[in-house]
Amino acid sequence: SKTPLTLLGLGAMGAALAGSWLAAGHPLTVWNRTAARSGALAARGAAVAATAAEAVAANRLVVVCLLDDASVEEALAGADLTGKDVVNLVTSTPGTARARAALVTARGARYLDGGIMAVPPMIGVPQAGPYVFYSGSRELFEEHGATLAAPAGTRYVGEDASFAALHDVALLSAMYGMFAGVAHAFALVRDESVDPRALAPLLSSWLVAMTGSVEATAGRLASGDYTGDVVSDLAMQVAGVPTFLRTAEERGVSTELLSPYFELMQRRLAADPARHGGEDLTGVIDLLRV
Ligand code: NDP
Numbered sequence: 365s366k367t368p369l370t371l372l373g374l375g376a377m378g379a380a381l382a383g384s385w386l387a388a389g390h391p392l393t394v395w396n397r398t399a400a401r402s403g404a405l406a407a408r409g410a411a412v413a414a415t416a417a418e419a420v421a422a423n424r425l426v427v428v429c430l431l432d433d434a435s436v437e438e439a440l441a442g443a444d445l446t447g448k449d450v451v452n453l454v455t456s457t458p459g460t461a462r463a464r465a466a467l468v469t470a471r472g473a474r475y476l477d478g479g480i481m482a483v484p485p486m487i488g489v490p491q492a493g494p495y496v497f498y499s500g501s502r503e504l505f506e507e508h509g510a511t512l513a514a515p516a517g518t519r520y521v522g523e524d525a526s527f528a529a530l531h532d533v534a535l536l537s538a539m540y541g542m543f544a545g546v547a548h549a550f551a552l553v554r555d556e557s558v559d560p561r562a563l564a565p566l567l568s569s570w571l572v573a574m575t576g577s578v579e580a581t582a583g584r585l586a587s588g589d590y591t592g593d594v595v596s597d598l599a600m601q602v603a604g605v606p607t608f609l610r611t612a613e614e615r616g617v618s619t620e621l622l623s624p625y626f627e628l629m630q631r632r633l634a635a636d637p638a639r640h641g642g643e644d645l646t647g648v649i650d651l652l653r654v
Contacts, residue, residue, distance in 0.1 A: 366390040367511045369425040372416055372439050374401040376484045377453070378429040381515045384488030386410060388514040395419035395439075417443040425508055429453045433460055446472035449504045451512065453478040453496070457533070458526035465500055465525035474501040476508075477525045479532025480516070487515045495519050499527035542571065544621040551617045581646050590643040599641035602633045628652070 368391035371382050378394075379401070385392050386408050393411040395418070396402055402412040413419035420426050420443035430436050433456050440450075450473045452464060461477040468475040482494030495517030498505055505512070505520050512518050521527045546567060553563055584590050605626045612619045625648070632640050632647040640647055 367425060367508065368392070368423050369427060369511060370395070370413075370419045370423040371427045371429065372396075372419060373429040373431075373435075374405065375429070375431065377480065377487070379405070380484040380487035381427070381429055381453075382410060383408070384515040385511075387488060390511060390514065393419050393422040397435075397439075415442070416440070420445070420448065425449045425451070425511065427451045427453060432456075433464075436464070440468070448473040449476070449501075449508060450474070451476045451478060451498075451504070451508070453480055455479060455532060456529055458530040461499075461529040462524070462526040474504040475525060476500040476504045477528045478512075479528040481532065481535065482516055490517075493517070497521050497528040497531045499523065499529075499531075500525035546571075548612075548617065548621050552611065552615050577645075580644070581649075584644065584646040585649065590640075590646045594642060594644045596644070597641060598629060598633050598643045598645065598647065599637065601645070602629050605630065 366389045369385065370393045371378060371385070372395050374382060374394055374396035378396070382392060382394055382405050386405065391411075392405070392409075393413055394402055394405055395413045395416050399412070402410070406412050411422065413422060416439040420440070424447065426448050428436055428439065428450065430439055432454060436452060436454050445468060450468050452461070452475070456464070456477075465475045465477065476498050477500050479497040480494075481496065482492070486492040486494035494515075496512070496515075496519070498512070498518055498520045499522045502520070502523055505518075509518055509520075519531075521531050549567055550560055550563070553560065608622060608626070609619055612622070628648045628651050629645065632643075632651055
């Protein structure tokens with residue numbers, strides 16, 4: 365029979381998680397601050413607890429998917445965590461995740477932190493490729509891995525409870541950098557005869573073609589060699605910067621999204637043109653470590 369579990373939080377993500385566990389046949393106890401949100405799940409067989417403490421008491425495995433760190437603290441404050449397996453899926457900083465692991469462990473529970481790499485419609489839809497990063501108690505993960513795999517794939521990234529959040533935030537940070545570049549590109553063509561819908565497929569296939577740089581950068585960071593097999597070197601790319609800035613100016617577009625990156629490229633080159641001119645862009649990463 366399937367492992368029973370408790371879920372605290374039935375927002376957009378919590379409700380999606382709950383649906384996938386019920387669909388997979390897990391006995392589920394739910395709690396939500398606003399009781400009305402439990403109705404649809406109760407109709408599908410979920411047990412509804414009146415308080416967070418009561419929900420925690422119902423099962424050994426307790427998954428938390430509330431809004432933020434404050435709501436997690438509040439919800440767990442009155443609960444007896446002795447002997448519990450607590451899995452937190454609220455996005456937090458690595459430092460907060462580590463501190464929560466210490467607090468929860470001190471209250472007698474095992475702790476696993478998660479970072480969800482999906483939006484609610486992807487939950488319970490394996491072909492969408494969603495997954496959750498997990499870090500913290502390896503025993504907890506090994507014991508409940510199959511249950512945790514019902515809503516989405518699982519990737520255990522280490523016993524340090526901060527690692528799931530670290531991986532989550534690293535991936536999302538890269539995503540925001542990509543969004544920034546896309547915003548600048550659309551701003552450049554806005555109000556011209558270029559139809560944004562015609563630019564879109566060109567832009568997305570170009571971004572996909574450029575993703576090879578991720579592996580290349582990782583290889584350079586690992587080897588410490590930033591110069592071998594460089595296709596577009598830093599000296600050439602820095603020479604091209606004024607073209608990007610002047611184009612933005614001609615088009616009446618702010619350079620505030622692009623300039624910080626260009627400034628780092630220029631700073632790396634200026635530090636030692638003879639040495640860094642033949643590198644790719646990996647040296648920028650060293651400048652970011654302050
Ligand atoms: P929602 O805003 O849809 O839901 C928030 C949930 O938190 C509700 O159940 C709400 O209860 C509850 N809540 C808020 N404040 C409190 C409080 N003070 N005490 C008790 N409960 C409270 O958020 P999501 O479900 O979308 O997100 C939940 C978590 O999942 C977040 O940490 C988010 O980072 C993470 N996540 C979400 C993704 C997404 O795309 N949605 C993607 C990846 C991660 P009530 O119904 O009473 O308001």
